[in-house]
Amino acid sequence: MKPLSKTVSALPVSAALAVDLRAKALCAKGRDIISFCVGEPDFDTPEPVKRAGICAIESNDTKYTNASGTQALRAAVCAVLLRDHGIKYDASNIAITTGAKYAVTASILALTDPGDEVVLPAPFWPSYDSIIRLSGATPAHIPCSPEAGWKLTPGQLERAVTPQTKALILNHPNNPTGAVYTRKELAALAKVCQAHDLFVLSDEIYSHLTYTDEPFCAAASINADMFDRTVTIGGVSKAYAMTGWRIGYVAAGLEIIRAISALLSHTTGSPNSIAQAAAVEALLGPQEIKLRMKQTFQARRDRLFEALREIPGIQFTHPQGAFYAMLDLRTLLKDGNFKSEADFALQLLEDEGVAAVPCTDFGAPGYLRLSYTLDEARMLEGVARLRRFVERNRIDDTMEP
């Protein structure tokens, strides 16, 4: 047999997958596993949204739609971007996709050619890295520091730009750090983007989950120039507990949307018609779930950090948004009991039945990601197990031979 595609074969095998597979195997054997791995809200899709989906089926709204989505959903996305972020798009500036992941995929494929570079601040959601590589472009990882709140600085961006740089990826609130850029910080980055004529792909899928005093600021809202160069990514997965419905969107200039629409017409054909009808209801119907989710996650975040503070040897920064926390294991790893964060994660799973994601693929070696998308009692039980695990391994380390 001839070899498979070099590009696809070169995609990294995820360290998180190893934990996930082992957790599933242990669950199947009846072990009580507490999982901090899940990247989706533990809420149900709101009833009116479910009913809109059912109604779409019953009224035979079950055919192909326009490749870039129904007019109703594109208009709803425009209304929401104006309502929530003050950015004014026309429906022709919107493409609906099969989840926000495909919005990112289609945007990167539409913007880049082999040989281009894309600035990717680290830590990052691993799919950006893989999608950039799939497009033939090269990701330029720029490590951000916890001291800078895990945010890219204008100086770092300036130094990262080369004649091949085509785009910058921004993701805020960030998965996995929870970092949220202020308007002032975005304006400073925007100046560098303008000076070097870079596209900005701003993934704002967690925009409803910020715990800062300043309201969330969309990159495209900074100024007219930034509006023109920004490709905004969003979706209903995280905001309305609709991860399984697979609806995301891209908002951008007409030329970019035309290119993305052509790509969509040849790849996904069209997004699911039923899910699109439900997404219209999610975006334009009662918004109460968003507030409830935000209050729940903020309270959980605070409880989680109170409990984590009690664990010796683990550092962390306070996430300002989304529902992830990153634990700095580097002091523990230095002690030598674990080879890596992946080794720590697998051992933690075997010994205590706690599953968490090693940040190896997130461009953050030495860190572990916890999602606080589980109920508070289970979450606190998970942290108690983590504490026991850390203390046991530290005690072993300090014992006389």
Ligand code: PLP
């Ligand atoms: N963007 C980020 C930063 C994410 O964390 C995720 C999912 O985890 C997505 C996009 C994908 O969202 P969707 O489920 O709508 O494809």
